Amino acid sequence: AQTVTQSQPEMSVQEAETVTLSCTYDTSESNYYLFWYKQPPSRQMILVIRQEAYKQQNATENRFSVNFQKAAKSFSLKISDSQLGDTAMYFCAFTAYQGGSEKLVFGKGMKLTVNP
């Protein structure tokens, strides 16, 4: 069974600073995907970034980048130049590529607050 662990329940950062959110996972699968989802207050979860496990290059999306360490089973999210709109719950998630429907396994989430 796959598990995803987010050990930091809450963090805060000053606007314009950089923050790193940590995530570890456990799996015996070789083909899988990792995701970071963001959930602003009272809004739906939206995808921040996705990493394919077979790609060694770390994914980046504008101010968001990941540090994917496959051997260590670690998948951290770095947010550069934090903005007030980054305040949200952040969920790390995993799915194994199975060729059919691919359920997500989530971490418990981390509440990020960006302070002005």
Added chain:
Amino acid sequence: EPEVTQTPSHQVTQMGQEVILRCVPISNHLYFYWYRQILGQKVEFLVSFYNNEISEKSEIFDDQFSVERPDGSNFTLKIRSTKLEDSAMYFCASSRGNGRSNIQYFGAGTRLSVL
């Protein structure tokens, strides 16, 4: 931008009653999912649906739960006889495909309160 919509946003029901949670997935998506999040706990997978049938379900998804895609646009989750422990946020999600098309788009959720 297309989005997944869920109704109602909040449902209050008495224990033992049946509830139907409704979702409208993104129109060209083929895979549909339900997840739930009990307050303070992880988001948990309930069921996935593809080609008009359940493709996978978790051990949570027992006989009191059922899913349906009645008309090609709606995707519903029915809980037949609600229990107090069914109180949770229920999220619907859809994806265009699997593999590289596996990004799941989520609705805002339905908060179910069982009294």
